[in-house]
Amino acid sequence: MTERQRALSIPPAVAMAMEMDFGVPITAFLFAAVDSPPILMGTVYGDKTGRFREGASIRTSRITNVSFIDGYSLFQTVGGSLYVVVSWAIGGGNIYMNRIYH
Numbered sequence: 001m002t003e004r005q006r007a008l009s010i011p012p013a014v015a016m017a018m019e020m021d022f023g024v025p026i027t028a029f030l031f032a033a034v035d036s037p038p039i040l041m042g043t044v045y046g047d048k049t050g051r052f053r054e055g056a057s058i059r060t061s062r063i064t065n066v067s068f069i070d071g072y073s074l075f076q077t078v079g080g081s082l083y084v085v086v087s088w089a090i091g092g093g094n095i096y097m098n099r100i101y102h
Contacts, residue, residue, distance in 0.1 A: 014045045017086045027081040032089040038062040
């Protein structure tokens with residue numbers, strides 16, 4: 001896939017989030033995410049590890065922490081990955097995320 005094709009395949013909201021400086025290394029961006037404790041599911045873009053192709057549906061490992069920066073939710077996994085949730089699936093997002101972290 002060329003850079004142009006890649007850019008055209010990324011939703012505009014994801015491209016905008018990718019331009020932001022969150023102050024920490026981001027593993028990937030999730031679009032239409034579903035909060036399904038203890039994991040997240042969603043469509044992944046910008047995976048820095050090379051594990052996932054653009055637009056693939058993924059399931060993260062167990063979430064250990066969540067933080068909020070500039071209106072985005074950042075989820076850290078037990079494996080150390082850090083995902084930015086760009087958007088929630090309709091009916092799939094719980095903005096209060098009643099999670100307990102140990």
